[in-house]
Amino acid sequence: MQNADSVVLPHTGDDEHANTSESTPLVGHGLKPLSKRELAISRVQFFALCWSIFLIGWNDGTIGPLLPRIQDYYDVGFATVSWIFVLGCIGIVFGAFINLPLTPTLGFGKMLVFGGSFSIVAYGLQSLRPGWHTFVLSFFIGGIGMAMQDAHANAFVALVKHNNELKMGLLHASYGLGALIAPISATLFAQTPHWSSHYWTSFGLSIINVVVLALVFRLKVQDVCLREGGEHVPEPDESQPPHKFTQILKMKATHLLALYLLTYIGVEVTIGAWTVTFMMIVRGGGSYTGYVASSFFGGLMLGRVILIPVSRKFGEVNAAYLYTVLAIAFQLVVWLVPSFTINAIAVCLIGIVLGPMYPIAMNHSGRIFPRSLVTGAIGWIAACGAAGAAALPSLTGNIAARFGIESLQPFLVVAMAFMGFFWYLVPKHPQRTT
Known part of the structure; x- marks a missing residue:
């Protein structure tokens, strides 16, 4: 087990084919x-x-306060409104699938702008308040874009040696700021x-995002952008066959980290999306209960x-266990103590102790994956994990439709317990390809 002072990270680019299966320690x-x-x-x-990750947080923080208004405007119940999350989930998974084959062709900079x-x-459609089916479809479109941006932003920062731990923390703090x-x-x-x-505000911010990404990275590949920022990038080894996708999917760590992040992000977004409704209905909150999500x-x-x-x-691995236990304890308070305040x-x-877990998972991914696979692996894990932002809130809506919104709290406690279990299963040492 490695502590935060001996972070192990690979480093690579869009087209690297390093023949080593070892991860390289990146210390300060x-x-x-x-x-x-x-x-x-x-x-x-x-x-x-x-800024790109800020807008993903902005997107995830938007839906909670607007959910009651969306239900009223379209005259839909919990189960029907959950299609917003279902289509968003499908979009994220689809975005993850097309991200891997498109990246070698388009490259890092173009993929960011494309996403x-x-x-x-998506925001343009949502701002027009179209028919229900078109409105829901817009979340599928938005999910594709978020998956691409999330994957490439995480992979890029994971490959930065200088102040890596701090930058990964700040990158995901920007998500929290947006949310x-x-x-x-x-x-x-x-x-x-x-x-x-x-959504008009969101539309304007997303235009600024694309302009900034295009101007800063100028549609260049990842290796070039890293070198311009002073990072050392090894020359690619063309002798390594480019079957990265197959190698990534063969590794147990890929699927366990994906499960962990799917559960973690699902818990995070479920709290942001449904806690407002719970606090209004069960705890008697007023119209400004949306600030609880903030x-x-x-x-x-x-x-x-x-x-x-x-x-x-404590070391990042052990700290993740500590944060999980504290999150469950605070969630039990929300469930069992009938006080709005x-x-x-x-x-x-809960937000404070859940906060570090995503950056920890990203740094841990960099430690355990071979350098030749790190970009694709982190991208795939981040994108699959982001599907939890749609899957768990959607499941919550369907459970609430049957058992009432009171079911939110036991659901979250169980989900957090699974989150800790998946983290226990994640390999803690560098992995080799088979």
Whole structure:
């Protein structure tokens, strides 16, 4: 088991074919100092990726406060409105599938812009309040774009040697920031007749995202962008046959990490999407209960920064167990203590302890996968994990339709327990290809 001070990361690019199956330790010693130009480029690249992840958080934080208005406007119940999550899930999985074969052809920069363009189309449709079927279809389109952007942003930062742990934490803190701000906007618009105007804001932000990604990365491949930011990238070994997809899918670690992240992200988005409804119906919250979702995502953002020292002290693997136990304890408070105020505080605390888990999983992926597979592996795991953002909220909606929204809390407790179990099964040492 490795602690945070001996992070092991591979490093590669879009077209690398390194013949080693070993992961390379990337510690903070022996790194070439960045020139002023390289440092500036690296920071701009990182900011652009943070903005992209910010919008994914914005998307996930939007739906909770607007869900009651969507149900009223389209006159649909819990089970029917859950098709939003189902189609989003299908879109994310589809995006993950097409991401792997398209990346060698288009390259890193073009894939980021391509993925961002799907978000523009999705938000454009949602802002028009079209018919129910078209509205639901827009979440499929948006899911494709989010899968592509999430995969490439995570893979790129995982391959950055300089301040890797901090950058991975900040990258995902930007997700929490987006998910924190979005419910504030969505709650305000939910009080007006034109609730879909929130999606016009999302539409504008997604256009800015595509422009920024195009200007910063200039449609270049990953290796070139990494080198421009001062990262050392080994020359590709063309003797290695390019059967990466098959190799990735043959590795047990791929599927276990995908299961872990699917459950984790599913829990995270389920809390953000359905807790507002639970607090309004069961705890008697008013029209501004949407701010509870903001407190959760604010905690998520905060936890990804302030708990870095805790993760270093205990080691990231052990810290993940600690955070899981605390999350279950706070979730039991929400379930068993019938107080709106105490529940709202507990929801925020859940966000704080859940926050570091995704960056930990991404860093751990970099430790255990061979360098020749890291980009594809992290991309696939991140995209499959993102499917949990649709799968678990959809399942929650169907369970709530049958047993009531009160079923949310025991469902989340069980899901968190499974999350800890999957983390236990994830390999803790570097893996070799077969």
